[in-house]
Amino acid sequence: MNSISGAANRKGGALEVDNYNGLYKHRLNFYQQAPLLEVSLEEFESWAIDRLKILAEIEASQVRNRPFNDTKAVIKSQSAKLLSLSTNYTRTATLEAERKKDHVSHYVLRLAFCRSEELRRRFVKAETTLFRIRFDDATTAEKNAFLHSMKSSQSSKVDWEEVDDVEKESLRPFLISSNPGIAIKPAEFEKELYYKVKWTQVPELVERRRVFLKQGYAYVPMREQTSLILNSFSSQLQQALEFTAKALPRLDEDSRLLPVLSHLSLSFLAGLSSEAFDxxxxxxxxxxxxxxxxxxxxxxxxxxxxxxxxxxxxxxxxxxxxxxxxxxxxxxxxxxxxxxxxxxxxxxxxxxxxxxxxxxxxxxxxxxxxxxxxxxxxxxxxxxxxxxxxxxxxxxxxxxxxxxxxxxxxxxxxxxxxxxxxxxxxxxxxxxxxxxxxxxxxxxxxxxxxxxxxxxxxxxxxxxxxxxxxxxxxxxxxxxxxxxxxxxxxxxxx
Incomplete structure (x- = not known):
């Protein structure tokens, strides 16, 4: 996954970031393309702080062992105030601006939190939870459109292979019995889509015996797609953070950015958002x-x-x-x-x-x-x-x-x-x-x-x-x- 490069370019007191791909077609985002646009230094910091507040609240929920539905309700309420992300169906005039803020703020925090293994681990965990909440809240049409775009994108690292009807039929008894807790009717089996992925991408499904394994591959039914997608999101983000950490020294020449990034990372290590007295x-x-x-x-x-x-x-x-x-x-x-x-x-x-x-x-x-x-x-x-x-x-x-x-x-x-x-x-x-x-x-x-x-x-x-x-x-x-x-x-x- 790409990271922000050339972030130290200067133009009129604004920050110029590379690889911005134009329109945001989907609310869900794997953040595989770094943004290419100009943002002011004030936006650079304030957008990151708003996102940091959301991630800090996610960490607080995890420490307090809140059930997922309770965490989801809290984060949705906080997101509505700090990091709103409307669906395509709302056709709001601010949709593009909302997605721009979401995109840029993710990459700013990626710069701030790539600096140590502890920061990377906590950032991946919190971001994955935020993505899960958004994915869980998306409609079936939104999910399908997003997944289709991921699989068809040349820059995507998603390597899920859809199981064709012939292979699916040949494995029918194994696929049906792969999840003893769920009785699959013949009609349901015919409609179910299966993806073949390396078993290391879905270790929790393997641990819970929710998938059929063959020659190092796991056959994941569509009903278990959330686990597949979340694992893909977190693994790609982890790789991207490690790549960004290697490129970070290039920012040393820009005295405007390093104090901001250090401030954000210190805030996150303290388990808090960076918030001034208002x-x-x-x-x-x-x-x-x-x-x-x-x-x-x-x-x-x-x-x-x-x-x-x-x-x-x-x-x-x-x-x-x-x-x-x-x-x-x-x-x-x-x-x-x-x-x-x-x-x-x-x-x-x-x-x-x-x-x-x-x-x-x-x-x-x-x-x-x-x-x-x-x-x-x-x-x-x-x-x-x-x-x-x-x-x-x-x-x-x-x-x-x-x-x-x-x-x-x-x-x-x-x-x-x-x-x-x-x-x-x-x-x-x-x-x-x-x-x-x-x-x-x-x-x-x-x-x-x-x-x-x-x-x-x-x-x-x-x-x-x-x-x-x-x-x-x-x-x-x-x-x-x-x-x-x-x-x-x-x-x-x-």
Whole structure:
């Protein structure tokens, strides 16, 4: 399979990619032809991020052992918002644009995730699941048209051989008995199509004894076509990623692309989509008072922020990165700069003098709000940044508890902080941590602690959404409590 080549070509500040084949005739895609078109650098990154969100949600579903139908429902809902892919029958004006985005975003992530065996393995698994969901949702006519195009395409590596009527009849008893669990009537057998492929292409069908084997070939009935197609998709994608990895050094000359690709791959390794804080998605009119923080922390804070809050209240001190992480979070929930100064001065108490606080801490608080220095207003940190950046040392308290706490520290903290004592619940959380899906562990904590608000296992923040930002966790918790309001509000300590 081809990979993006010549991706470093420059033209008018846009990215030029080779081998774009024009019209997209099918919604389903094996991505065998690399795109040839110009996309802006903004599209290059934003389209990839949207696809990454879908793949991250697929991984979260797999870690949480969701049934396929539940995963399919969640991914279809997320795809409708992020990576819509209409059928030919809709005749929507955006059909071509949707398929262009799907095509380009796949190849961008292919560049990002070809860099290591671990990334390639996870990318193939998630992409294969996405293809399965789309294939399962396609009509019979869509499937047949796509398969016909695959078999007739000169660039296709599909080597399925359709069994002719003569050979099929000669093998009738063996083909009928190849699947003891399904009784095939004579009329059904006459209509059934069989494909002859090397048995290594369908190992799971061989393992389950769902196919007839002869001289190294498996005879796959049409009813088992999904397994055949998915194996072909994943094996070709794996080969393509390995080929792309060898060609990747050619991109070293383009300083625009490598930071983007590195950022995307780090996000995926963290099990998260790369998502910046979007002020529009939060209640910017809410006014939080310094006095209300302790009450809000106990009811609505995610564990990373609850841990920082408790440490601050107990020791009256946080080191630099802890203060920065917590200050930006509080800013995001609606704490003004004046209230932030009041909160931090009170929290530090008698540990420091007013003069020392004003000289060493007041400036940094105002700097975080964009009122000092370069006057850049810094956004609250996402889970991806908290997990991958500014790794905490032995004496630090910032970071993600699910990533940076030992299990011997994490489990007692879950019991003490959130009252989670059920063994099954704790095993689910620690299991996700051991699999390095830290956002899944955090999402499970949200579900458990909000069960009294009607949140069930698998619901996440709503509709299966996983936690990917501390401020999103807070907003959803506040919303479920009924304390959030559409109109500007003030939350005080009352």
């Amino acid at each position: 002020p529009a998605s939060f209640n910017s009119d809410r006014k939080i008072s310094a006095e209300s923080i302790d009450m809000l922390a106990k009811k609505h804070f995610p564990m990373c922020m609850r841990s920082l809050h408790d440490r601050l209240q107990n020791t009256h001190h946080l080191k630099h990165f802890g203060r920065l992480q917590y200050t930006l979070f509080l800013k995001g929930i609606g704490l003004s700069v004046d209230e932030a100064i009041v909160f931090w001065r009170k929290s530090y108490g008698a540990n420091i003098s007013d003069d020392k606080f004003n000289k060493e801490y007041r400036y940094n608080i105002r700097h975080s709000f964009g009122l000092e220095g370069g006057r850049k207003s810094y956004p609250p940190r996402s889970c991806q940044k908290i997990i991958t950046q500014d790794q905490p040392g032995p004496q630090d308290n910032h970071g993600c508890p699910f990533r940076h706490f030992s299990l011997d520290h994490l489990v007692p903290s879950l019991r003490a902080t959130y009252g989670i004592t059920d063994t099954n619940d704790l095993n689910e959380i620690t299991g996700a941590v051991k699999a390095q899906h830290f956002h899944v562990a955090c999402t499970r904590v949200f579900e458990i602690t909000h069960a009294n608000k009607g949140v069930r296992k698998g619901d996440g923040l709503g509709g299966g959404e996983s936690v990917n930002h501390p401020n999103r966790y807070f907003e959803r918790s506040l919303e479920l409590s009924g304390e959030a309001q559409a109109e500007p509000m003030t939350v005080d300590g009352a």
